[in-house]
Amino acid sequence: GEEHYNCISALHKSMRGSDENASLYWLARMLEGGEDPLYVARRLVRFASEDIGLADPLALTQAVAAYQGCHFIGMPECEVILAQCVVYFARAPKSIEVYKAYSNVKECLRMHTGPLPPVPLHLRNAPTRLMKNLGYGKGYKYNPMYKEPVEQDYLPEELKGTDFFKEQKT
Secondary structure, three states, X not given: OHHHHHHHHHXXXXXXXXXXXXXXHHHHHHHHOOOOHHHHHHHXXXXXXXXXXXXXXXXXXXXXXXXXXXXXXXXXXXXXXXXXXXXXXXXXXXXXXXXXXXXXXXXXXHHOOOOOOOOOHHHOOOOOHHHHHOOOOOOOOOHHHOOOOOOOOOOOHHHOOOOOOOOOOO
16 A cells, blocks of 8 residues: 555665665565565666766666566565665765756756757768758767867757756756
8 A cells, every 4th residue: 555655765765865774674674565576676776867876877787786686586585685785875975967957858848839959960860862962960070080079069059058967947
């Protein structure tokens, strides 16, 4: 029932708050109560990107490995895999930078009126002669061929200068 959601919320908030003891308690309470370990593992995968993000990019690898480990061996053996992942997450630095930036991109798309801006011609693939004649790919600078980063726009003209990492929702 409702306690299912209450416990996963408590687990998330304990990890978010860097409380490793509470995180282990809520994990054990869920697993000992019969919760599907793959449900917990799936939620850990989301937590890795949503709450830890780029502060520790290896968190996502930990979460996916925990999910795979749980899938391979099941309960009760996989409980220690989940426990390791939960403690890792509680101890990990946290960052919601990517989560917020992606939310800002979604908001930009939702608020846009009319047709979405076209992909700039220089960013379009040109596998045919017709596409090349229409200007697809013209002027594109292939970054690996340059020693330094190249000056090149990647957003549509209407969004030039937009920084989704700095944009704040109102």
